[in-house]
Amino acid sequence: MSTLRTTSSRTRKRALTAGLALSIALGAAVLVPGVATAAPYPTAKAPAVEATPGPLMNYAINVRIVNRGQTLKVERAVAAAGGSVIESYAEIGVVIAQSDNAAFAASVATEKAVLSVGATRTAPVAATDPTYGVSDPLAPGESGNRRSANQTKDMGVEAEVNVVADxxxxxxxxxxxxxxxxxxxITDGSRDVLVAVIDSGIQGDHPDLAANVDVAASASCLSGVADSSYESWQPTTSSHGTHVAGTIAAARNGIGIVGVAPNVRVSAVKVVNDDGFIYPEAAICGFMHATETGADITNNSYYIDPWEFWCDDNADQSAVKTAVNRAVQYSQGKGVLNVAAAGNSALDLANKTVDSGSPNDTVPITRSVATGCHDIPAELDGVVTVSSTTSTGAKSGFSNYGLGVIDIAAPGSSILSTVAGGGYGTSSGTSMASPHVAGVAALLKSVHPENSGLGLGQVLYAQATDVACPTGSAQCTGPAANNAFFGEGLVNALKAVQ
Structure with missing residues (x-):
């Protein structure tokens, strides 16, 4: 079902992705090749697999055909298998559930409406986890009722540019x-443009960010359900999201620094828990909430835990990858451009071999990741994958790379930006590179509002400044216009607004 990035033609890939995203966005039934769809499935019955006490786990369940009726059958199957629905997304055919039945996945899989089911983590859900206990689970048929309503964009008049250095x-x-x-x-960007920072939260009253944080569009997704209360999306143990937000949209106000697009709005969509994990249920909620609240662009400076690479040959990982991909393709079908960090392992993503650091929530194992394994969301089709550069224009030593995987490059070493507590700090990582691209996309959207989603990304690539491979580099292959280190080149803010 997922349409993952390959090293083949980027134009062809994105055309295929756009078609899938459009079919989901329009509410059409999404068909899986080889699956008959002539007759509806009967109402779910009690599963044939006997329940067995086990650890409390969360699961992602993919509906075989994306429509409301089939999703309802899956919700009923969850209840019949002794589980609770955390959240249900009929629009993409994904149900997030929780159960302490060790036979839960096998039981739910007996429902014909189910395409795949997989655990979202390898460690049991801890009592301190925001999803623990699902104290107020959704009843079948209530899918989506707890997600916040779509917010209307601020249609205020763009402020006149008065360039005074901060x-x-x-x-x-x-x-x-x-x-x-x-x-x-030329411009600091338009108030009509909203960038969702899917991250660890944003300090809402930071003096350099407060004017640009869209409180109404912000939420925490840590429980798997969007919580729009102000305190829920404030940073707790990490300044990461606040730093990312400052690079995108720190205001031109005579204080501190200035972001790439200092007049656009940002929303905080908190998906990083206090232990530093970004679990799939939070990330899926993040993409769906950002889309619902009118984001034009999302920034994703993370990979989804607990696997650095999610592999097709593992039932749990494959099911989760499908669920996340459905959320991403849905958002792109609604006109959202998703930008993501390539990662900091100095790996060639086009030629993966071995992963020894996953899963990171229990005991890592050494496994082959040579085929069918992907960093998500960075390697999902349509996502703008960003590598990092230094102040000299070289690829940052930590940055992942890969021919046909990296789309574009941006500064990511020693980046000064806002941090929680009201101050400023310097950080390095592809996490710092990605928001530069999100900010340039916001400037581009401000000047050319007719561009959206994947089309916005194509303009970014066309405007990028070509950067050739370093002389004598065996790792960087490809022409200056599209190579393994820099993709289409260095993102260009000036061309975006001309």
Whole structure:
């Protein structure tokens, strides 16, 4: 079902992805090749597999044919198997459930409406986990009722640009490198544009961010259900999301720094728990909430835990990958551009071999990841995958790379930005590179609102500054216009606004 990135033609890939996303967005039944669809399935009955006490686990369940009736049958199968529905997305045919029945997956799989089911983690759900206990589970037929309503965009008039340097702007080498400093002479972006920062939360009252944080569109997805209360999406143990938000949209206000698009709005969509994990149920909720609340762009500076690479030859991992991909393709079908960090393992993503660090929530194992294994969301089709560069223009040593995988490059080493507590700090990582691209996409959307989703990404690629492979590099292959280190090149803010 998923349409994952390959090293073949990017144009062909994105055309195929767009077709899938459009069919989901329009509510059409999504057909899986080889599956008959002539007759509806009967109402779910008690599963044939006997229940067995086991650890409390969360599961992602994919409906075979995406429509409301089939999703309801899966919800009933969850209840019959001794589980509770955490959240249900009929629009993409994904149900997130919880159960302490060790035979839960096998039981639910007996329902003909189920395509696949998989555990979202390898460690049991701890009592401190936000999803623990599902104290108020959805009853069958209530899918989506607890998700916040769509918010209306702020249609205020764009402020006149008055370029006055903020105190620390001269320390932002990254802004000059991508042409953002020059772009600000033309525009700081439009208030009509919203970038969802799917991350660890944003300090809502940070003096350099408060004016641009869209409180109404922000939420926590840690429980698997969007919680729009203000406190829920504030950072607790990490400044990561606040740093990312500052790179995108720190305001031009005479304080601190200036973001790539200092007049656009950002929303905080919190998916990183206090232990630092981004579990699939939170990420799926994040993509769906961002889409629901009118985001034009999402920034995803993470990979989904507990697997650095999710593999097709494992039932749990394959099911989760399908569920996440459905959320991503749905958002893209609704006109959202998803931008993601390539990762910091210095790996060639086009030629993976062995993973020894996953799963990271229990005991890592050494396994082959040579085929059918992908970093998600970065390697899902349509997602803009970003590598990191240094102040000299070289690929950052930590940055992942890969011919046909990396789409575009941006500064990610020693980036000054906002941090929780109201201050500023320097960080490095592809996590810091990705928001530069999200910010440039926001400037592009501001000037050319007719561009959206995958089309917005195509313009980003066309405008990027070509960067050739380093002389004598055996790892970087391909022409300056599209190579393993820099993809289509360095993101260009000035071209975006011209």
């Amino acid at each position: 105190p620390s702007e001269n320390r932002q080498w990254d802004m000059a490198a991508i042409g953002a400093t020059a772009a600000h002479e």
